[in-house]
Amino acid sequence: MWMNAREEALKITMGVLFDGCFLNDALKKVSVNEHTAFVTRLSKMTVERSITLDFAIEKASNIKLDKLDRLILGILRISVCQLLYFDIRPAAVCDEAVKLSSKVNHGTYTGYVNAVLRNISERAGQNKNYIAELTRSLPAEKRMSINYSMPQWIVSLFIKEYDEKTAARIFKQFLAEKPLCVRFSEKNYRLYKEKASEKEYEPSEEKASEKDGALENELIEEYILELKEKGISARKGNYAPCALYLEGYSSVNEIPGFDEGVFIVQDESSQVAVYTAAKVFESMQVNAAGKASENEGKAVNALDMCACPGGKTVYLAELLEKMVKEGKASRNKVKISARDLYEEKLAVLKENCSRMKVDCVQAKKQDGTVYVPSDEGAYDIIIADLPCSGFGVIGKKPDIKLRVKEEDIRELSLLQRKILDNAVRYLKKGGVLIYSTCTLTSLEDERNAEYISNSLKLNKTDLRTVLPEYLKDARGAEDGHIRLDPDKNRTDGFFISAFIKP
Structure with missing residues (x-):
């Protein structure tokens, strides 16, 4: 054997x-x-x-x-x-x-x-x-290349982006074994409990009195205890309110609640990007409270430009539907268009939407670099989590470091700008654009954020005004965006920025 x-x-x-x-x-x-x-x-x-x-x-x-x-x-x-x-x-x-x-x-x-x-x-x-x-x-770059099994040109790039010690810490974290990160769904957990008990699930009186996310936190704690009884270790994340890290399971689809959509596999950094989109949009609704009557009876229209496998799409749907239900969006429904280039990936997205009980998503094959006239000015929220070098997820996909070439970085940054050109045209006035990547190069991250502000003329939102205190010391926060780093934040490497169309 x-x-x-x-x-x-x-x-x-x-x-x-x-x-x-x-x-x-x-x-x-x-x-x-x-x-x-x-x-x-x-x-x-x-x-x-x-x-x-x-x-x-x-x-x-x-x-x-x-x-x-x-x-x-x-x-x-x-x-x-x-x-x-x-x-x-x-x-x-x-x-x-x-x-x-x-x-x-x-x-x-x-x-x-x-x-x-x-x-x-x-x-x-x-x-x-x-x-x-x-x-x-050996010289530092050659030594680090061998010890951390990283192509030497990437070592040089990371030392330039950070410094030698920080680069070494990031490379070390890439090689560390990691637990599985998932996002907990409060809505589906309630349905899961109702199915198990064959009656409507009601939190305890103490839990039901909690507000502002505390109830959701209590339900997560309840689920953690349930998993513990099955021999599965679970702990809450540090940055996203619904992030859970799981260990001790044999197969993901055998974890209690999988079939019922209690959770979906999604890294905490990706969850933060979607949470940011919802928070920025919510703040815009508060600021535009006087214009609520203009939107009465209309849907919140959102676009996920590179949506697959669907974790961001599903989370955005749940957050927006919750806002609508609580009267925070001055709208009565949610519509999300999920786009991607490949049919086989869209099939996975549709499966995830079905399992997570999300029915407000329309999936469509679409090349983000090709302009769609009917999308002009159509969306309140656009998530542009775009194709990139993927250096932030080397820990999960180690073949990335062997596949990506140095010249690809420049080409990818230009591809991202081509998609962003279209994204801005699709956005309504006053709409929210989230630009994010799962990489750690300034050419794809900060330089493209500057391009959105300077060339596409969108107003950058200072994320410190909408994110919790514990995210305000993330790298880049002083410049209004955040970069989550594997060494400091123990997540995938991720860049997140937000903009408003004037």
Whole structure:
């Protein structure tokens, strides 16, 4: 069985590192059995540590890596990963690697594989940090590239964006194992409890008297206790009011409440972006209270320009519908248009909307760079969480750092501006635009926020006026936007800015 598991990990990592396959897509196809967790962890860690692994192999090899048979290099990578980062007997790792190399290469490299792995095993056994020792005398950028398994050009970029120490902390956080982040749905939790008890769910009198989010907080605490009884560890997030971090589950769709839409997988940073959109819109309603009669009987029209897989769309729908219900939006209903470029991604979005019981969303295939005349001046809120280099989510998608090239950053920033040009035209006067990315480059983040203000002539909203105190010290807050960083905030890296159309 170990053999089958390692073969599957070899197939996945070969596909990603040699053939350009997407890691997350490959991991969705992992065989479901007692070795699923092992295969998933080994595959992901081999990809994210590939630069470090290649350095270790090269130091122990008498053959240049570019001269090695691809399958043999693949076997060495998954095997060295086990030697350095797994609690498995070195002899077992070496023996299984030799068997696998014999199977795929008819024994030609078995002696070589055994010698390389024994060499690395011996070094690691004497000093777990031997790679750090080997790189100690190297220039800082090269040393960090090897130790944090990061392409050197990205190391240089992050040192420029931050500084050497901060870059190192971010890279270290990318490599840390993380719990699953989900967003709790108060509305669906109530329905879930009603279904379980076969009667209308009523919070206790003490809970029902709570206001301003306190009731929602109590319901989250109740759900946390319910999960604990099932052996699942859960804790609340630090920034988004409905964020939960889960550990100790076997499969996401087996967590209590999944089918009923009690939660949806969504990083806390992404939740903050949507929460920001709702808060800015709510503040605009307060400021325009005298014009409420103009909107009576109308819908809040929102557009999520790059919506898939739907976490932002669903959360925005729930927040806006709650505002309408509580009379905070001077409207009587919500309509959201969710756009994306690919039909298969839109299918996932529709599934998420259905499971989360959101029926105010219309999904449509649309290229954001192509202007749609009928959308001119149509929307009160637009979320432009746009395609980017994705450096903020390297911890979840480590193949990003191997896939994105330095020249892509400039091209992506121009693509973002092309989409933003259309977004501004689609926005009503007085409408709210949220510009966000899941990356950490100023060219895609701050420079594009400046473009929205200076070239597209929208008024930037100071997020310190609408966000809670604990977010007001986020990086960039003094300039009116925020950048959530993996090292400081323990979330995905995320840039968030808000604008009003005059």
